[in-house]
Structures are given as C-alpha cells and as structure tokens.
Amino acid sequence: MARPVVLVGCGRLGSAIAEGWLASGAVAAADLIILNPSVKPVMDAARAAGARINPPVDSLKDARAIVLAVKPAKWREASAPLVGVLADDAVIVSVMAAVRGGALSSVFGDRIIGRVMPTTGVARAQGLATVWADSAAGREAAHALFIPVAETVDLAEEGLMDVATAVVGAGPAYFYAFTQALAQAGQAAGLDPEAAQQLARATLKSAAGGLPDEMSLSDAVARVASPGGVTQAGLAVLADNGLTATVTDAIRAATDRSIELSRDVPA
Template sequence: MTTDKKLGVIGCGNMGSAIVKRLIAAKIFPASGIFVYDKNTVKCSALGKKYSVRVVNSNAMVMRNADIILLAVKPQQATEVLKDIKKTGGEGKLLISIMAGFPMEKIQKLSGVKNIVRCMPNTPAQIGYGTTVWLATSGVTIADKKLVADILGSFGIGFEVDDEDIIDMATAVSGSGPAYVFHFAQELTEAAVNLGLEPNLAENLVKNTLIGAVQLLDTSQQSATELKAAVTSKGGTTEAALTILRSKNTEKIWEEAIKTAYKRAKTLSKNIGQNNKN
C-alpha cells in the first residue's frame, strides 16, 4: 500500500540506492515522494535520473521535505549528518538508521530526534532477499512500526526485537553472514579445483549446490540437522567428509568466530559513543 508520507534518503551508496529501488518497485512510496541527498553528487544524480526521485542539495533540504528519514551513510559520516538534522529541527520526524554499530542513544543525542528505528540489514537486500533485525524507540507509533515493517519487507524480511544488544548479536550472524557463505563457497571451490575439477565447473557446482541446498532448507519442514542426516549415509562419502570437519572442531571455530564478531560490534558501538561525547 502506498503511503502519503514523504521519505528522505541520506546516503546514495549501494544500500541506499538498492532500498530506493525496492521501495518504488513495491509501490510503498511513489518516486515523487522520495527525496535523496548524498555528498557524492554523481551518485545522487544517477539515482535521481534512474528512478525519477527528487534530488536535493543538502541534508537540510531532505529534512524540510520528508516525514521519514532513512539514514544510509557510513558511521564515520554520521556525526555531521546527525548534527545537520538537529539544526534543521527533526524532533517530529521518524529516523530509520541502517548504520552498523551506531547506538540509538547516540543517534538521539546528536540528532535531537526521539522516534528512531535502528536496523541491521544485510547485502542480499540489494536483490530483495535481505534479512533485517530492527528495534524502535518507545515513542514510535504502531502505525509507524507497520510502515517500517512494510519498508523492510520491500527488500526482504524483517524481525523486530526489544533489546539493542540483539542488534549487535544479529550483526555477527545475519549482518556478517553473507560473507561467511561467500567464504565457504570460495574455499569449497578451491578444494574442488585442487581435487582436479576445471575452475569454471567447480565454481558452478558449488554455486548451484548452495542455491539448491538453501532452497531446500527454506521450503522443507525438516531442520538443518534432519536434512544433513538425510544426505549422510552410514559409511558413505558425506559421512567421511563430515568426520574430518568434526575432527577439526569446526563447531567451536564457528562459535569463536561469531562471538568475536559480536564483541567487535560492541567495541565499535562503544568507540562511537566515546568519540562523539559532544
């Protein structure tokens, strides 16, 4: 359903541009109801030309025209943008942040905005298969939460949570998760080539196996554990390979990797807070 509210997008990089594309395709906002700005005028102009959205020349202009602000800049650019929002008077706006590691308390302090939604999407959002965990401050209305859910649904699936710490946990799982999958694909492809397969064939075998396995996991009533067991015949090739993986204690390796990513997310949030005490 198309909303009458106007959307402002600050940041026209890969994620900001992809979200604009998905929102227009889902008809949540008409192109004429989306105002975009980025310091990189080339990116901003290209986005305006491609999707017929309204290009403006400052953060302040976004604020003046929009009811909802999507903040899609890098964390190191955020302080300047949030201070601009405060100068313009953003108290009555709804601010949606997709910045990694930037805590809500700091967003509120720097921007003066009380109604904030902090999101952690991941890169498959660019093709409509994103996974996003999100949290809203207490002042965000039920109607605005519904609109946020629709916005996030335009580029994948969203999960509302009630604790900001879960955002940092999700950063370590779904936020960084695509890189883990790509890393596995890379290593499995290299192993296949080392086994003797031609590189192009190895890459296609791995890619299509991953696609098929994920589709099966998504559509099956069985858990990942059950599906794995169904492939693993006693004394067979799969069991032989999994035995090697277990002997290398891969479960502990994954646990350590995820915990390390989570701790890093907490450290980044803490550092942002310390570096923006004004």
C-alpha cells in the same frame, strides 16, 4: 503525494536500499528523497523515475521517515543540517552499525528511533534485516520500509544488534568463504578451476533455494546426508575439525569487534 522518505547516504548499502524500494514499490519514486554528496547510478535512475536528489534542506520538513545510511564516523555531520527542519513526528531509522539509539536520540531529541541491520539482498527484495526500535511505532515504521524487501527479525534488546551484525552483516562473507574453500578443495581433488568454481557457486545457490522456511536446519542436513553415505563421511570430518566451535569463535570475534567499533563512533 505521501509524505516523503529521506535516504541519507547512498553508498553500497544505501544504493541497495534505494534499488529495492523502487523495484518493489515499497517507496514510490515520487515520495523518495536521496541525499548524498556524489551522484551514484541508482540516484540517476531514481531521479528519472521522479525522486528528488539533494534538494534544499527545507524540502525535508514533511518527511515521515529519515533512513540514515552514512558511514558511522560521519553520522553526526550528516545529521546536523536535518535536525532543525524535520517534523517532530518524523521517524529516524538507522541502518548504520555501531551507532546506538541513545546517541541518535541525543541528536534527534524525542523523535521515534529504530535500528535496522539489512543485507544488500534488499536490492533484489531478497534481503534479511534485523530490527530493533525503542517503541512499537518505531518498529512499525521500520517494518513498513523493510518488509517489502527483506525477511525481518525483531530483536528484543538493542545490545543484540551487535550479535545480529556478526550473523547477518558478516554472515554472507562466511558462506562465500566456505564456498571458496569448497571450490579450492574440488580443484585440489582434480577438477579444473573453472568447473570447481562453477560447481561450488551452483551448490550454494541450490542449497539456499532448497531450504523451506518450515524445515529445521538439522532436518535439512539429515535430508541430504544418508547414514553411512558420502555426505555423512564429509560431515564427520567437518565435525572432527571443530566446525561449530570455529563458527562460534568467528561470531564472537565479529560481535566483539562491533562493540569495539561502537566505542570509536562519535557518541
């Protein structure tokens, strides 16, 4: 049996991470420990597959990695019982927004620290995760846990995690909001509500599936928008109404809010 991975917190994101690990085999059920005050559905499934759920704290002494997925305001409370039993070489990986590496080190000492900002798509091994670590070893540990379930992007500076939170963490909501607006516009133009919703949702899925990794975003737009055509007419209206500026303002506001929240989190 390999040294276990401990998932601390099993809310929406923690549950998605556990689901992705189990489905992909990134962490074998027998090597997984989940700590959470209340039992979530994924915890029952993990237990049935061989994971340990809320075992005695001394069971953590051989853990190779601790993944902190609790609410930022509760992280010190959740971490306190762990510190005294963890091995010195246990890697601490946080998926919490707003909790800085320095704060983590103040609790976990000289242990290797990594921060990851994943999307809930990790549950289906279709996530996106930004990674920052204070060392190559921390980055490698984060990669081992998240590359099987997400496309990972390394960040050179921890401060960029706030921007990544605005883009990656909040970005899906922006796409959904645009899709909702697309459906509402279709309905206003005469489609019935059900058809408008169905077409807008299918368009989002189709657009995501039709973007090869090697294709630039500008080329992807040009491939759909023929000069003088229907799509180009709509894009011109979006540009005239400040689409890029509006999105830039949204990212700036979300980044600023992430920074503000970090000041409110127990240091």
